[in-house]
Amino acid sequence: AQKVTQAQTEISVVEKEDVTLDCVYETRDTTYYLFWYKQPPSGELVFLIRRNSFDEQNEISGRYSWNFQKSTSSFNFTITASQVVDSAVYFCALFTGGGNKLTFGTGTQLKVEL
Amino acid sequence: EAGVAQSPRYKIIEKRQSVAFWCNPISGHATLYWYQQILGQGPKLLIQFQNNGVVDDSQLPKDRFSAERLKGVDSTLKIQPAKLEDSAVYLCASSLDRAGEVYGYTFGSGTRLTVV
Numbered sequence: 001a002q003k004v005t006q007a008q009t010e011i012s013v014v015e016k017e018d019v020t021l022d023c024v025y026e027t028r029d030t031t032y033y034l035f036w037y038k039q040p041p042s043g044e045l046v047f048l049i050r051r052n053s054f055d056e057q058n059e060i061s062g063r064y065s066w067n068f069q070k071s072t073s074s075f076n077f078t079i080t081a082s083q084v085v086d087s088a089v090y091f092c093a094l095f096t097g098g099g100n101k102l103t104f105g106t107g108t109q110l111k112v113e114l
Numbered sequence: 115e116a117g118v119a120q121s122p123r124y125k126i127i128e129k130r131q132s133v134a135f136w137c138n139p140i141s142g143h144a145t146l147y148w149y150q151q152i153l154g155q156g157p158k159l160l161i162q163f164q165n166n167g168v169v170d171d172s173q174l175p176k177d178r179f180s181a182e183r184l185k186g187v188d189s190t191l192k193i194q195p196a197k198l199e200d201s202a203v204y205l206c207a208s209s210l211d212r213a214g215e216v217y218g219y220t221f222g223s224g225t226r227l228t229v230v
Contacts, residue, residue: 004156035218043203044117045157045221091156101170102147102219104156 002027004094004105012111013082021077021108023092029053034068034075035093035102045091051075082112116140118222120206126228132194135225139187139208145169146183147219148191149205157205163189164212196229203227 003026013019025034036048049059051068059066063080079086089107119138127133139146144165149157160179162170165186174181178197183189193200203226207219 037221042223043226044223045205045207045219047218047220050218093156101159101162104158106154106156 002029002032002094002096002098002103004092004103006092006105006108008108009106010109010111012113015084015112015114016081018078018080019082019110019112021079021090021092021110023075023077023105025073025075025092025094027094027096027098029096029098031097033095035095036066036075036077037091037093037104039089039091039107041088048077048090079110082110084112084114086110087112118206118208118220120204120222120225122225123223124226124228126230127196129198129229130195132192133196133227134190134192135204135206135227137189137191137206137222139189139206140210140220143208143210143220144186145209145212146189147207147209148181148189149207149221151203151205151224153202160191160204193227196227198229201227201229 005024032053034051037045039045056068065078067076089109091107092105093102095102121136146163148160150160151157160174161181163183166183181191203224205224207221209219210217
C-alpha cells in the first residue's frame with residue numbers, strides 16, 4: 001500500500017520568511033514518482049514538480065527548492081522569501097507502478113501575511 | 115494549449131437528487147481521471163479511463179456513482195441519488211501518458227457540489 005503524510009495542517013508566516021513544507025511517503029515499490037501540487041483558492045491543482053525515485057538530486061526553481069531523501073522517505077518543499085501569492089494549499093503526491101495511481105497527502109495550508 | 119474544462123463550476127442539490135458533471139480533457143490526452151476532494155482532505159481517485167475504457171474504478175461507489183467517456187474524449191460523472199457525504203469538489207484531470215507518471219497530470223478547476 002502507498003501512503004503520503006503531510007503532518008503540517010496549516011502554516012502561517014510573514015512575507016519574506018522562508019518556509020518548508022514536509023512530506024513523508026511510504027511505498028514498497030522501488031520505482032516511483034513524487035509530485036508537489038499547489039491549490040490556490042480558485043481550486044485548480046497546479047503542477048510544481050515531479051521527481052523519480054532514481055534521481056535524488058535536489059532541485060531549485062526560482063524561490064522554490066525541493067529536498068528528496070530516500071533514506072528518510074521524505075520529499076520536502078521550501079519556499080524562500082515567501083510572498084502573499086504563495087498562499088495556497090500544497091499537496092504532496094506519490095505515484096507507483098504497483099498502485100498505478102496518484103495518491104495525495106492531506107495537504108498543508110500555507111498562509112503568507114504582510 | 116487549452117486546459118481541462120469542467121462544468122458546472124458550482125452545484126447545490128438536495129439529497130436524493132441526481133447530478134451530472136462534465137469534463138473535456140486536453141486534446142490528445144488519452145488518460146482521464148475523476149477525483150473527489152472532500153474539504154480538508156487530499157483528492158481521492160474515483161475512476162481512471164484510458165481512451166474510452168475503464169482502467170481503475172475500485173474506489174467508485176458504484177451503487178450511486180457512474181461515469182462514462184464516450185468516444186474517448188469528453189467524460190461525464192453522475193451521482194444518483196446524492197447523499198450529504200457526497201458534498202465535495204470533483205476534479206477532472208488528464209494526462210498524455212498511460213498513468214501520468216512521466217508527463218504529470220493537468221487538473222481542471224473542479225465542480226464544487228453541495229448536497230443539502
